[in-house]
Amino acid sequence: MKKILFLFLTILLFVGWSYWKGNPDAGLWIPDRIERTNRVVIKFYPGIKEKDMALKTHGLEKIKDILKGKWTVARVPERKKVSEVIDELLKDRRVVWAEPDHIAHIAGEVSPNDSLFGQQWYLKNRGTIEGSIEGADVKATFAWDYTKGSEDVIVAVVDTGVDYEHPDLKNKVIKGYDFVNIDSDPMDDNGHGTMVAGIIGAETNNGEGIAGVCWNCRVLAVKVLNDEGLGYYSWIADGIQYAVEQGARVVNLSLGGSTPSFVLEDALSYATNNNAIVVAAAGNESSQLLYPAAYSPKCISVGATDYSDLRAYFSNFGPNLDIAAPGVEILSTFPGNNYAIGDGTSFAAPIVSGAVGLLISLKPNLTPDQIRKAIIYTADDVNSNSLPGFDYYLGYGRLNLQTLFTPLHLE
């Protein structure tokens, strides 16, 4: 009987041990409330004179006294864990209390340290530009609290090429193909594509330049427009197919023509059927939507708003307009280590492309249809006073990344 009991217990322990380990999962998580600090705050008993000696005993480096000397702030050396030091301190008879010097942050927002971020009103509008309204932005800082994007997600910029040597882009750009000059050097000879690329994925939190919407997404440069910003539909169709074949999950088309085309429509279908989503600019003629934007729902069509959440005067409109994003005075990267400001739905579309990149980074299993609907159904209906609900001028409204990424709380 003892042998049977021993065998039974051994099996139980073995099976139990094999279930002990676990991994975090991107798709399901418990909010992480543990921050990293390398400092502790300590309260010594009144009258303890050898505080410095006590700190040395525990290998701590004093930073300063606070609250009129009642508490001492100290740095924990790299070789030691804060939790271990706290345990040691709490056992020290000279110490009343010790705790980690926790790090506080603005609730739910992440602001990058890029030097020009303050001028990117479209990501966070503080109302500092004359005539602008605070909060008339896409609320990107809230999205970054949930995801900063993934290197696995490639956003293709099918445009005039990209200046892949720009300091704010060189670590982010994948050199694709030049369908204009038929070579593998998609260098930008116009500037338009470089601006689009910067909005999507400029290197962020690097202390210089601008912030991209999708911090960690990679940008695939595909040149289909020449130095005058012109290109054949066939180049564009080729560019879309190429981008999808290279693994792009998002294809940004800040371009269009006034003539419908089965070639373009087929190219959009090819992208959608291969689990990629196309984002297309509505156009800047204050007229009907350009193609391929007019082929929504095979793409997400994007119009433009300004810094007061009003429709940009030039933004095209129509029944197939899905959403709007800021498209006036948009700061971005420009060839030759420069930055420039531009207007147009061309610069609204990459804000949406970056948002799609963030969404796919967090939720890689969503279909293009789910992505499109999630993006447009969480938009801010900013012209609801005059045109409540969906309308031809702003579609479902202005992109709102806070609503898109903040989970619905179910009681």
Added chain:
Amino acid sequence: MKKIFLFLIFPLIIYAGDGLEYTISGIFGYRSLNVKIGDTDATLNYTQAGVNTTVLIDEAKVLYFGGTYGKMSFGDEMVFNELPISVSTKFSKPAFSVFAGGYFRPYSFSEDFAIFLNPEFSYNVSSHSWDISQSPYLEGSVDGKIYYIEGKLGLLLMYEGNETFEPYFGFYFDYYRGNVKFREKFNDLEGIQEEILKPKLPIMVTAGTNVYYGEKFSAGLSLGLLNGITATGFVGITF
């Protein structure tokens, strides 16, 4: 699985109606289980109360079955991020369970101590539907469901040298498997996230005691550890 479970229960109901000695107990319990939901470590809390029927077949064989009603919740707010529109919840909704099991004494080796083999199966479920009206476009519903089927097999060492108190100690292999499923529908936007629910550690040790007052009345308390915390109790009357 539900059908298999019903097959297990029916023979017990037949036994109970066969003129044998049986005990009806009011039971209550709290469980805080360390679980894996998908690959995420989580806690599943379950407060429950219900009825248990114990049938004494002979000195070496006792069967039981019953059901409980209670509340199931996650220990922490959980975020379901694979849905097109993420949702977060602690759940905390009504739950039902049915269970059946038995105590089998393989052989006697002492007058004062007895060893029992204790298999038990249970089906546990909780579900809820939330109506959502976040904006004109985000109108719809979210349905959530947690269920798991649990199978326990334990060895129980019981002291029978006292007529009033019957303390015991047990080792259990306690495995359960089910899933947590959230489905959302906002206009024509639909999404489903489904995660496997299983134990982080499928082992439990228990300690407890049964208390007898005369031949009719009994009560008991037990505490289970290792796979979380399971505290249960009962008050019963024997017919």
